[in-house]
Amino acid sequence: MALTLVIGNKNYSSWSMRPWMALKATGIAFDEVQIPLYTGPADKQRILDFTRSGKVPALVDGDITVWDSLAIIEYVAERFPDARLWPHDVAGRAHARSVSAEMHSGFMALRNECGMNIHRPIHPKPLSDEAMSNIVRVQQIWTECRAAYGGQGPYLFGAFSGADAMFAPVIHRFRTYAIEVTSPVRGYMDTMLANAAFQEWTKAALAETLVIEKFEID
Numbered sequence: 001m002a003l004t005l006v007i008g009n010k011n012y013s014s015w016s017m018r019p020w021m022a023l024k025a026t027g028i029a030f031d032e033v034q035i036p037l038y039t040g041p042a043d044k045q046r047i048l049d050f051t052r053s054g055k056v057p058a059l060v061d062g063d064i065t066v067w068d069s070l071a072i073i074e075y076v077a078e079r080f081p082d083a084r085l086w087p088h089d090v091a092g093r094a095h096a097r098s099v100s101a102e103m104h105s106g107f108m109a110l111r112n113e114c115g116m117n118i119h120r121p122i123h124p125k126p127l128s129d130e131a132m133s134n135i136v137r138v139q140q141i142w143t144e145c146r147a148a149y150g151g152q153g154p155y156l157f158g159a160f161s162g163a164d165a166m167f168a169p170v171i172h173r174f175r176t177y178a179i180e181v182t183s184p185v186r187g188y189m190d191t192m193l194a195n196a197a198f199q200e201w202t203k204a205a206l207a208e209t210l211v212i213e214k215f216e217i218d
Protein backbone atom coordinates (compact mmCIF):
# COMPACT_ATOMS: atom_id res chain seq x y z
CA MET A 1 0.00 0.00 0.00
CA ALA A 2 1.29 3.43 -0.92
CA LEU A 3 2.30 5.91 1.73
CA THR A 4 0.24 9.06 2.05
CA LEU A 5 1.81 12.29 3.24
CA VAL A 6 -0.60 14.92 4.51
CA ILE A 7 0.79 18.41 4.00
CA GLY A 8 -0.26 22.06 4.07
CA ASN A 9 0.27 24.90 1.59
CA LYS A 10 3.58 24.38 -0.16
CA ASN A 11 4.28 28.11 -0.14
CA TYR A 12 4.14 28.42 3.64
CA SER A 13 4.27 25.04 5.34
CA SER A 14 7.90 24.59 6.25
CA TRP A 15 7.16 21.60 8.50
CA SER A 16 5.44 19.86 5.59
CA MET A 17 8.38 20.48 3.29
CA ARG A 18 10.79 18.53 5.49
CA PRO A 19 9.38 14.97 5.28
CA TRP A 20 8.22 15.64 1.72
CA MET A 21 11.86 16.35 0.79
CA ALA A 22 13.05 13.25 2.66
CA LEU A 23 10.66 11.05 0.67
CA LYS A 24 10.96 12.74 -2.71
CA ALA A 25 14.74 13.25 -2.74
CA THR A 26 15.34 9.58 -1.95
CA GLY A 27 12.85 8.32 -4.55
CA ILE A 28 10.30 6.77 -2.18
CA ALA A 29 6.84 6.62 -3.77
CA PHE A 30 4.02 8.34 -1.90
CA ASP A 31 0.66 10.00 -2.44
CA GLU A 32 0.04 13.51 -1.27
CA VAL A 33 -3.01 14.96 0.44
CA GLN A 34 -2.84 18.72 0.60
CA ILE A 35 -5.01 20.59 3.09
CA PRO A 36 -4.95 24.41 3.05
CA LEU A 37 -3.96 25.86 6.42
CA TYR A 38 -5.82 28.46 8.49
CA THR A 39 -8.91 28.55 6.27
CA GLY A 40 -11.40 27.67 9.02
CA PRO A 41 -12.95 24.72 10.83
CA ALA A 42 -13.67 22.51 7.80
CA ASP A 43 -10.04 22.20 6.71
CA LYS A 44 -8.91 21.97 10.33
CA GLN A 45 -11.27 19.03 10.76
CA ARG A 46 -9.75 17.36 7.70
CA ILE A 47 -6.35 17.56 9.42
CA LEU A 48 -7.85 16.26 12.66
CA ASP A 49 -9.33 13.32 10.78
CA PHE A 50 -5.77 12.27 9.94
CA THR A 51 -4.09 13.21 13.22
CA ARG A 52 -5.46 14.39 16.53
CA SER A 53 -2.42 16.70 16.77
CA GLY A 54 -4.37 18.95 14.39
CA LYS A 55 -1.14 19.77 12.56
CA VAL A 56 0.56 18.82 9.34
CA PRO A 57 2.63 16.97 8.30
CA ALA A 58 1.35 13.46 8.97
CA LEU A 59 2.27 10.23 7.23
CA VAL A 60 -0.20 7.37 6.80
CA ASP A 61 1.28 3.95 6.14
CA GLY A 62 -1.58 1.46 6.21
CA ASP A 63 -2.72 1.19 9.83
CA ILE A 64 0.15 3.34 11.05
CA THR A 65 -0.05 7.12 11.26
CA VAL A 66 3.04 9.13 12.18
CA TRP A 67 2.89 12.85 12.80
CA ASP A 68 5.46 15.55 13.43
CA SER A 69 8.17 16.18 10.83
CA LEU A 70 11.15 14.63 12.60
CA ALA A 71 9.20 11.55 13.76
CA ILE A 72 8.13 11.00 10.14
CA ILE A 73 11.72 11.24 8.88
CA GLU A 74 12.84 8.77 11.57
CA TYR A 75 10.01 6.42 10.61
CA VAL A 76 10.84 6.62 6.91
CA ALA A 77 14.55 6.03 7.65
CA GLU A 78 13.66 2.88 9.58
CA ARG A 79 11.08 1.64 7.07
CA PHE A 80 13.27 2.28 4.00
CA PRO A 81 16.87 1.65 5.10
CA ASP A 82 18.06 1.66 1.47
CA ALA A 83 17.12 5.34 1.25
CA ARG A 84 20.06 5.99 3.63
CA LEU A 85 18.35 8.94 5.27
CA TRP A 86 20.91 8.85 8.06
CA PRO A 87 24.66 8.45 7.52
CA HIS A 88 26.06 4.93 7.60
CA ASP A 89 28.61 5.48 10.38
CA VAL A 90 27.55 5.87 13.98
CA ALA A 91 29.38 9.19 14.49
CA GLY A 92 27.84 10.68 11.35
CA ARG A 93 24.40 9.46 12.40
CA ALA A 94 24.79 11.00 15.84
CA HIS A 95 25.87 14.29 14.27
CA ALA A 96 23.05 14.30 11.69
CA ARG A 97 20.44 13.52 14.33
CA SER A 98 21.81 16.25 16.61
CA VAL A 99 21.65 19.01 14.01
CA SER A 100 18.21 17.82 12.89
CA ALA A 101 16.90 17.86 16.45
CA GLU A 102 18.48 21.28 17.00
CA MET A 103 16.60 22.57 13.95
CA HIS A 104 13.38 20.95 15.10
CA SER A 105 13.45 22.41 18.61
CA GLY A 106 15.28 25.70 18.11
CA PHE A 107 15.80 28.78 15.98
CA MET A 108 12.53 30.33 17.19
CA ALA A 109 13.52 33.91 16.37
CA LEU A 110 14.56 33.03 12.83
CA ARG A 111 11.37 31.03 12.34
CA ASN A 112 9.16 33.78 13.73
CA GLU A 113 10.80 36.71 11.96
CA CYS A 114 11.56 34.99 8.64
CA GLY A 115 8.62 32.70 8.03
CA MET A 116 8.86 30.54 4.93
CA ASN A 117 7.01 32.36 2.17
CA ILE A 118 8.44 31.12 -1.10
CA HIS A 119 6.71 33.69 -3.31
CA ARG A 120 7.89 36.64 -1.18
CA PRO A 121 9.92 39.07 -3.35
CA ILE A 122 13.56 38.88 -2.28
CA HIS A 123 14.52 41.71 0.05
CA PRO A 124 16.12 42.05 3.48
CA LYS A 125 14.30 43.15 6.62
CA PRO A 126 15.58 44.29 10.02
CA LEU A 127 16.10 41.31 12.32
CA SER A 128 16.48 40.98 16.08
CA ASP A 129 19.78 40.04 17.71
CA GLU A 130 18.28 36.63 18.49
CA ALA A 131 17.45 36.00 14.83
CA MET A 132 20.91 37.15 13.79
CA SER A 133 22.52 34.75 16.23
CA ASN A 134 20.26 31.95 14.92
CA ILE A 135 21.61 32.74 11.45
CA VAL A 136 25.20 32.56 12.71
CA ARG A 137 24.49 29.21 14.35
CA VAL A 138 22.85 27.72 11.22
CA GLN A 139 25.87 28.75 9.17
CA GLN A 140 28.20 27.25 11.77
CA ILE A 141 26.29 23.93 11.62
CA TRP A 142 26.36 23.79 7.83
CA THR A 143 30.03 24.81 7.63
CA GLU A 144 31.11 22.19 10.18
CA CYS A 145 29.15 19.48 8.38
CA ARG A 146 30.57 20.44 5.00
CA ALA A 147 34.12 20.56 6.40
CA ALA A 148 33.74 17.10 7.93
CA TYR A 149 31.80 15.32 5.17
CA GLY A 150 32.31 17.44 2.05
CA GLY A 151 34.68 14.82 0.61
CA GLN A 152 31.78 12.35 0.45
CA GLY A 153 29.38 14.50 -1.57
CA PRO A 154 27.75 17.94 -1.84
CA TYR A 155 25.19 17.67 1.01
CA LEU A 156 25.62 18.21 4.74
CA PHE A 157 26.71 14.62 5.32
CA GLY A 158 27.95 13.89 1.80
CA ALA A 159 24.91 12.11 0.36
CA PHE A 160 21.44 13.63 0.84
CA SER A 161 20.18 12.92 4.37
CA GLY A 162 17.40 13.68 6.80
CA ALA A 163 19.46 16.67 7.97
CA ASP A 164 19.20 18.29 4.52
CA ALA A 165 15.46 17.69 4.62
CA MET A 166 15.19 19.31 8.05
CA PHE A 167 17.10 22.41 6.92
CA ALA A 168 15.48 22.70 3.46
CA PRO A 169 13.05 25.51 4.40
CA VAL A 170 15.95 27.52 5.81
CA ILE A 171 17.40 27.68 2.30
CA HIS A 172 14.24 29.50 1.22
CA ARG A 173 14.36 31.74 4.28
CA PHE A 174 17.98 32.75 3.62
CA ARG A 175 17.12 33.29 -0.06
CA THR A 176 13.96 35.36 0.30
CA TYR A 177 15.17 37.48 3.25
CA ALA A 178 18.48 38.10 1.41
CA ILE A 179 20.57 36.87 4.31
CA GLU A 180 24.29 37.47 3.83
CA VAL A 181 26.12 34.15 3.97
CA THR A 182 29.69 32.91 3.73
CA SER A 183 31.01 31.32 0.57
CA PRO A 184 30.86 27.68 1.85
CA VAL A 185 27.27 28.28 2.98
CA ARG A 186 26.41 29.74 -0.43
CA GLY A 187 27.89 26.60 -2.01
CA TYR A 188 25.66 24.36 0.10
CA MET A 189 22.61 26.51 -0.63
CA ASP A 190 23.36 26.22 -4.36
CA THR A 191 23.45 22.43 -4.02
CA MET A 192 20.02 22.43 -2.37
CA LEU A 193 18.59 24.96 -4.84
CA ALA A 194 19.67 22.62 -7.68
CA ASN A 195 18.17 19.51 -6.04
CA ALA A 196 15.33 18.15 -8.22
CA ALA A 197 12.98 17.51 -5.29
CA PHE A 198 13.65 20.99 -3.88
CA GLN A 199 12.89 22.51 -7.27
CA GLU A 200 9.69 20.48 -7.62
CA TRP A 201 8.38 21.69 -4.25
CA THR A 202 9.38 25.27 -5.07
CA LYS A 203 7.67 25.23 -8.46
CA ALA A 204 4.45 23.91 -6.92
CA ALA A 205 4.66 26.52 -4.14
CA LEU A 206 5.05 29.34 -6.67
CA ALA A 207 2.00 28.07 -8.55
CA GLU A 208 -0.20 28.35 -5.45
CA THR A 209 -2.49 31.36 -5.27
CA LEU A 210 -4.00 30.98 -1.80
CA VAL A 211 -2.67 33.75 0.42
CA ILE A 212 -2.50 33.51 4.21
CA GLU A 213 -2.60 37.17 5.28
CA LYS A 214 -0.85 36.67 8.63
CA PHE A 215 2.18 35.26 6.81
CA GLU A 216 2.36 38.18 4.40
CA ILE A 217 3.47 40.70 6.98
CA ASP A 218 6.60 41.93 5.26
Ligand SMILES: N[C@@H](CCC(=O)N[C@@H](CS)C(=O)NCC(=O)O)C(=O)O
Nearest residue numbers: 013014015037055056057068069070
Ligand atom coordinates in the same frame (compact mmCIF):
# COMPACT_ATOMS: atom_id res chain seq x y z
N1 LIG B 1 6.42 20.22 15.46
C1 LIG B 1 5.54 20.00 14.32
C2 LIG B 1 4.99 21.35 13.87
C3 LIG B 1 3.82 21.19 12.92
C4 LIG B 1 3.15 22.51 12.61
O1 LIG B 1 3.24 23.50 13.38
N2 LIG B 1 2.44 22.55 11.46
C5 LIG B 1 1.70 23.74 11.06
C6 LIG B 1 1.94 24.05 9.58
S1 LIG B 1 3.62 24.32 9.14
C7 LIG B 1 0.21 23.45 11.13
O2 LIG B 1 -0.23 22.34 10.89
N3 LIG B 1 -0.62 24.46 11.42
C8 LIG B 1 -2.03 24.31 11.32
C9 LIG B 1 -2.77 24.63 12.55
O3 LIG B 1 -2.15 24.84 13.61
O4 LIG B 1 -4.01 24.71 12.46
C10 LIG B 1 6.32 19.26 13.23
O5 LIG B 1 7.55 19.22 13.30
O6 LIG B 1 5.70 18.68 12.32
